[in-house]
Amino acid sequence: MALTGIQIYKLLPQTNCKDCGFPTCLAFAMKLAAKQVELSACPHVSESAKAQLAESAAPPVRLVTVRSDGAEVKVGNEVVLFRHEKTFYNRPGLIVRVGDDLAPSALEAKVAAADAYRVTYVGIDLGIDGFAVESVKGDPAAFAAAVQAVRRHSRKPLVLTAPSASVLGAGLEMLGAGETPLLGVATADNWRDMAGLAQKAKSPLIVRGNTLDELATLTGQIKDMGVEDMVLDPAVRDFAGHLTLSTLIRRLALKKNFRPLGYPLIAFPAAAGDPAVELMLAAQAILKYAGFVVIDHFAPEAVYPLLVLRQNIYTDPQKPIQVQPGLYEINNPKPEDPVLVTTNFSITYFSVANEVEGSGLPAWLVVADAEGMSVLTAWAAGKFDAERIAKDVKRFGVADRVSRRRLVIPGHVAVLSGELEGELPDWEIRVGPREAVDLPRYMREALMN
Amino acid sequence: MPVEILKETWTGAVQIVTLGATPAEGGTRGRTVTVGGERTLPFLHFEAPMPHRPALAVEIKDRRPDDWSPVLLRAWGDVVDDPGAWAQAAAAAGADLILLALSLTDADGRPTTPAAAVAAVRKVLSACSLPLAVFGPGQADADNELLVAVAEATKGERLLLGICEDKNYRTIVATALANGHLVNARTPMDVNLAKQLNILITDMGMPLDRIIMDPTTGAVGYGFEYGYSVMERLRLAALQGDRMTQLPMLVTPGFEAWKTKEAKVGNGVPAAWGDWEARAINWETLTALGLLEAGADILVLRHPESVRRLRLAIEGLMKG
Numbered sequence: 143m144a145l146t147g148i149q150i151y152k153l154l155p156q157t158n159c160k161d162c163g164f165p166t167c168l169a170f171a172m173k174l175a176a177k178q179v180e181l182s183a184c185p186h187v188s189e190s191a192k193a194q195l196a197e198s199a200a201p202p203v204r205l206v207t208v209r210s211d212g213a214e215v216k217v218g219n220e221v222v223l224f225r226h227e228k229t230f231y232n233r234p235g236l237i238v239r240v241g242d243d244l245a246p247s248a249l250e251a252k253v254a255a256a257d258a259y260r261v262t263y264v265g266i267d268l269g270i271d272g273f274a275v276e277s278v279k280g281d282p283a284a285f286a287a288a289v290q291a292v293r294r295h296s297r298k299p300l301v302l303t304a305p306s307a308s309v310l311g312a313g314l315e316m317l318g319a320g321e322t323p324l325l326g327v328a329t330a331d332n333w334r335d336m337a338g339l340a341q342k343a344k345s346p347l348i349v350r351g352n353t354l355d356e357l358a359t360l361t362g363q364i365k366d367m368g369v370e371d372m373v374l375d376p377a378v379r380d381f382a383g384h385l386t387l388s389t390l391i392r393r394l395a396l397k398k399n400f401r402p403l404g405y406p407l408i409a410f411p412a413a414a415g416d417p418a419v420e421l422m423l424a425a426q427a428i429l430k431y432a433g434f435v436v437i438d439h440f441a442p443e444a445v446y447p448l449l450v451l452r453q454n455i456y457t458d459p460q461k462p463i464q465v466q467p468g469l470y471e472i473n474n475p476k477p478e479d480p481v482l483v484t485t486n487f488s489i490t491y492f493s494v495a496n497e498v499e500g501s502g503l504p505a506w507l508v509v510a511d512a513e514g515m516s517v518l519t520a521w522a523a524g525k526f527d528a529e530r531i532a533k534d535v536k537r538f539g540v541a542d543r544v545s546r547r548r549l550v551i552p553g554h555v556a557v558l559s560g561e562l563e564g565e566l567p568d569w570e571i572r573v574g575p576r577e578a579v580d581l582p583r584y585m586r587e588a589l590m591n
Numbered sequence: 592m593p594v595e596i597l598k599e600t601w602t603g604a605v606q607i608v609t610l611g612a613t614p615a616e617g618g619t620r621g622r623t624v625t626v627g628g629e630r631t632l633p634f635l636h637f638e639a640p641m642p643h644r645p646a647l648a649v650e651i652k653d654r655r656p657d658d659w660s661p662v663l664l665r666a667w668g669d670v671v672d673d674p675g676a677w678a679q680a681a682a683a684a685g686a687d688l689i690l691l692a693l694s695l696t697d698a699d700g701r702p703t704t705p706a707a708a709v710a711a712v713r714k715v716l717s718a719c720s721l722p723l724a725v726f727g728p729g730q731a732d733a734d735n736e737l738l739v740a741v742a743e744a745t746k747g748e749r750l751l752l753g754i755c756e757d758k759n760y761r762t763i764v765a766t767a768l769a770n771g772h773l774v775n776a777r778t779p780m781d782v783n784l785a786k787q788l789n790i791l792i793t794d795m796g797m798p799l800d801r802i803i804m805d806p807t808t809g810a811v812g813y814g815f816e817y818g819y820s821v822m823e824r825l826r827l828a829a830l831q832g833d834r835m836t837q838l839p840m841l842v843t844p845g846f847e848a849w850k851t852k853e854a855k856v857g858n859g860v861p862a863a864w865g866d867w868e869a870r871a872i873n874w875e876t877l878t879a880l881g882l883l884e885a886g887a888d889i890l891v892l893r894h895p896e897s898v899r900r901l902r903l904a905i906e907g908l909m910k911g
């Protein structure tokens with residue numbers, strides 16, 4: 143847990159020598175607490191104070207990076223239990239698992255399809271983050287062959303898991319020198335060898351414990367062997383167990399600064415077997431604190447909603463994704479085409495723009511400055527009223543671009559139509575549908591006269 | 592290394608609310624559904640038992656819907672032409688309760704009459720013994736007109752009446768009070784608006800054990816995170832003792848998910864969206880699962896496969 147300015151002050155020399163550039167040690171301590179200066183600005187601080195301050199400054203959930211030659215997945219560094227308290231920072235890596243017991247052709251086909259997968263959501267390109275190659279056979283040669291087969295089709299970061307360090311090492315050797323895959327799984331039985339391998343490869347290590355006590359003991363032992371980057375597997379695969387242990391681990395890390403469990407989590411929803419249950423467990427893992435989610439069944443119709451859910455949950459709640467307010471042209475509108483109005487919340491904008499674009503019908507779209515809120519939220523907050531809409535219609539010079547002054551407002555704000563007629567006396571105000579999805583039909587049926 | 596099990600202690604609890612009334616209680620239902628009573632965050636059984644499991648409602652309409660995805664219409668088949676048969680099919684699919692959503696117009700485009708609404712409700716009540724929620728078309732005037740007639744015709748059934756919002760709560764609450772029903776208090780994704788409406792409703796004399804709050808939600812990809820966080824904040828406030836947030840929450844992931852393009856449209860969408868039917872069901876399932884984790888007490892669903900899946904999730908989450 144971060145120290146307060148007063149706590150930091152007690153660790154400083156308290157001489158007010160001003161060598162740091164601040165008038166007093168207390169002023170410097172306050173700046174340190176606010177993370178606006180570095181401790182190194184003080185030339186007189188003692189070694190023990192340095193160590194204590196460094197410890198307190200370390201993030202409660204360690205940042206762990208998994209790298210391939212050219213890509214990386216960073217997870218951890220989280221500071222809250224609920225996204226509204228600040229935000230969730232590092233999106234969990236969505237990893238697709240392949241076992242070395244798969245027929246080579248099936249393995250390569252699965253990896254090729256998953257690697258190539260891309261989907262666009264509100265203008266953002268999304269895809270999976272990497273592959274987990276698992277030694278199911280326990281045979282070094284088979285594992286090495288599987289890792290090679292994956293690398294033939296993908297350059298994404300890898301998770302390598304095997305029952306023993308010797309098998310794991312055989313797979314690791316297939317990777318280039320610059321790669322630091324996530325290795326595993328270290329357990330109470332094999333942790334020495336696993337930690338030795340991870341230390342040599344400078345790679346992060348998955349640690350599995352059957353209880354939190356065992357997990358905390360293992361991370362302490364492994365850390366003593368020089369492995370700093372770990373990922374926790376609390377060895378629960380069911381809904382309630384996963385929720386409970388993930389919550390406890392995150393709580394201990396944040397509220398008690400409990401270092402032995404201050405690492406990102408990995409979830410294996412595929413253990414459920416049923417793809418429908420796997421999907422729900424994966425969603426729970428995304429909501430509830432996982433750093434890596436390893437899925438078995440790769441299907442676009444499942445991966446797409448998972449990626450979007452992850453995007454939603456890791457959006458900063460204080461910064462709605464906004465679109466630049468302005469007049470947008472859809473399907474090359476002519477002066478006589480209708481003018482639609484919506485807000486500049488990105489999801490609202492994309493819903494409307496996608497629908498109109500998809501319909502093939504030309505239209506002008508006024509994206510009003512509603513401070514990044516959706517139609518109803520903005521309306522409730524007084525950011526999308528007749529006055530604002532009228533102001534933006536004038537500001538964007540809409541009247542100069544169109545010959546027919548006909549403005550369609552969202553159905554949810556039908557109440558604004560009267561007031562808007564007052565604000566824009568030369569315009570015909572029409573009330574459109576409530577939902578963007580109904581726009582094409584509305585435009586075809588209600589506006590074609 | 593012994594690890595401390597860090598338990599939160601909360602002072603507040605969610606209100607317990609029972610929907611439906613058996614003959615002994617003045618209604619005709621075969622059983623009732625009770626939700627609420629949580630003393631900690633969802634499914635954290637190590638801190639406090641969750642006395643009542645979240646309930647699954649299936650949304651049906653009074654007539655064949657005009658604007659539902661063909662995927663949904665295929666799943667239900669011919670029962671969509673008869674609300675009684677539809678309610679029975681929903682019960683067979685695993686619903687804990689039925690939500691009958693009245694249409695704004697009849698099949699010919701004429702406004703739904705109070706008599707027609709009452710007839711549809713009666714059909715459902717006689718065909719299916721589960722507790723029932725009845726929602727109006729979502730336009731305050733029409734809701735008032737239809738729901739008052741329904742409430743009077745079903746006195747004592749402890750129906751859940753909606754949509755009760757700031758525009759029309761007076762009428763809906765008054766008729767619910769007079770006829771022994773419950774209200775579904777809906778506000779647009781905002782903690783303070785939710786609280787305020789609950790205050791207004793209780794000020795009219797409605798007891799807290801007859802109010803469900805509906806904080807509204809968005810489907811995954813369409814504002815889900817707003818609804819999710821509002822629900823988390825409402826539940827945290829409830830556990831901290833804020834009386835006017837201590838109501839069980841109902842949300843409508845079915846309605847939200849099935850109006851998305853992902854669920855509604857099968858052709859002309861990116862190949863990366865995958866199989867239409869599977870994607871649509873996944874959209875509903877993941878939206879509902881997320882809301883369940885945020886504190887939903889009643890999930891209103893549309894597709895029978897989503898009901899099956901959410902049942903599995905709830906069973907898994909209730910194993911403390």
